[in-house]
Amino acid sequence: MRINDLMAKSGVKFGTSGARGLATEMTDQVCYAYTKGFLQYLEESGELKKSGEPVAIAGDLRPSTGRIMGAVAKAASDMGYVPVNCGRIPSPAVALYGLENVCPAIMVTGSHIPADRNGIKFNKCTGEILKFDEEQIREQVVETDDSIFTGAGFELPEEHIDARIEYVRRYLRAFPKDCLQGKKVGIYQHSAVGRDVLIEIFSGLGADVTPLGFSDTFVPVDTEAIRDEDYKLAAEWSEQNGFDTILSTDGDSDRPLISDENGVWLRGDVAGILAAKYLGADSVSTPVSCNTALEKCGWFEDIRRTKIGSPFVVASMIEASFSGKKGVVGYEANGGFLTNSEFSVFGNELRALPTRDAVLPVLSIILLSIQERKPISQLLADLPQRFTASDRIQNFPxxxxxxILERFEEVSAIETVFSDLFGPVESVDRTDGLRVTFQSSEILHMRPSGNAPEFRCYNEADSEERVLEMQKQSMEILLRLKG
Structure with a gap:
């Protein structure tokens, strides 16, 4: 069966983020077929041979993840490869293992989406799959033997801890063991797969670390749509403990959360600006939806705006490197931070990791606050004051x-619905969805999610109060339009 046809039949979508769907629809046979299609494509493109090469496999802490990891491992084994069970570790950790060992890396995760869903993220030997790869994988024709899918599942090989160890060492080798000495750091653990890794790294760098909010059940933390309870928890923890910052991640620990000393969570696109500043980046690639303080701050020589999604950011970083840029980074509104260059930190080499990472941006922000002798809230105050907010309508086909986007093909249609609230339209950008800049400099951006049945709305304004008002008004309009 062709992968494109399998998408339609199974209800499990396939894109640059990999396969995503309801856990009940991600049957062993579907997951086996998607994995086989991915590996077949790597064979056709010359990246893989059937000679016992390793395929790294890891997963998050969702209830369905272990079963899916077993199906992925079975597909790899049946094709003549050696599945390496890297265990339950962060997405960037298994991606790093794949890059270091020149092998495919497969992460079973639904990222931030609810526990009844899951996904499989595929990384080539050279990094994330890009749009071209996705198109080629969709055309793969795969065969599966129905008789092996009995419902009993498949055994995973013995767990190897090398990928986890190397990810932790990446930071403990590059940064001095006392560089965070004197800093009080809370780690909001919930059900993030990297919760123990965060504690190991930050305590290993000298921080006084306090674990917080451990959960045995899966919590769908979305770093772009932070839950009200997480705002309240961070404020309470900060007041009770006097933290310099609180750190957390989403489910697969490739998107960070970082708070200031008051327990106020930073927006991911603002965190990206501060992290890029600390590293001394020359070139910054980021989606069109991210905060325009990036341009207004004047810190970066080369800024590249992309469609939303890490594959587009990766492609832009590759172009920047080819054009001769040396300090090449990228980030997303969710806070995930990518590097396509080696950076020197404390005289040590930090190798490129061109996939979303949650550790580097939060570590960089803490070190920037130390370097500039300012609390994190002051680092934010020093930025051009542009504020963003985002929300989503779930279960939105x-x-x-x-x-909705078709309804706003003409500027006049946009102004009919929104001008009473936001004023006349200045410009329209359709790079990804619909991004409207009004003459007031306020921004409204609407787009469907690329990996979940959600409709996302982003706003930007000159004050936090105003952007929250815009967000509320925009969401009310979109809900009315949905009907």
Missing amino acids: TEESAK
């Missing part, structure tokens, strides 16, 4: 999202 992609077809319905498309209808």
Whole structure:
């Protein structure tokens, strides 16, 4: 069966973020087929041979993850490869293992989406799959033997801890063991797969670390749509403990959360600016939806705006490197931070990791606050004051999202609905969805999610109060349009 046809039949979508769907629809046979299609493509493109090469496999802490990891491992084994069970570790950790060992790396994760869903993220030997790869994988024709899918599942090989160890060492080797001495850091653990890794890294660098909010059940933390309870928890923990910062991540620990000393969570796109400043980046690639303080701060020589999604950011970073840029980074609104260059930190080499990472940006921000002798809240105050907010409508089919965007093909249609609230339209950008800049410099950006049945709304304004008002008004309008 062709992967494109399997998508339609199974209900499990496939894109640059990999396969995503309801856990009940991600049957062993579907996951086996997607994995086989991915590996077949790598064979056709010359990246892999059937000679016992390793395929790294890891997963998050969702209830369905272990079963899916077993199906992925079975597909790799049946094709003549050696599945390496890297255990439950962060997405960037298994991606790093793949890059260091020149082998494919497969992460079973649904990232931030609810526990009843899951996904499989595929990394080539050279890094994330890009748009071209996705198109080629969709055309793969795969065969599966129905008789092996009995419902009993498949055994995973013995767990190897090398990937986890190397990810921790990446930071403990590059940064001095006392560089965070005197800093009080809370680690909001919830059900993030990297919760123990965060504690190991930050305590290993000298911070006084306090674990917080451990959960045995899966919590779908979305770093772009932070839950009200997480705002309240961070403020309470900060007041009770006097933290310099609180850190956390989403489910697969490739998107960070970092708070200031008051327990106020930073927006991911603002965190990206501060991290890039600390590293001394020359070139910054980021999606069109991210905060325009990036341009207004004047710190960066080369800024590249992309469509939303890490594959587009990766492609832009590759172009920047080819054009001769040396300090090349990228980040997303969710806070995930990518590097396509080696950086020197404390005289040590930090190798490129061109996939979303949660550790480097939060570590960089803490070190920037130490370097500039300012609390994190002051680092934020020093930025050009542009504020962003985002929210989403869940259970919103992609077809319905498309209808809303079609409604606003003409500027006059946009002004009919929004001008009473936001004023006349200055410009329209359709790089990804619909991004409207009004003459007031306020921004409204609407787009369907690329990996979940959600419609996302982003706003930007000159004050936090105003952007929250815009967000509320925008969401009310979109909910009315949905009907």
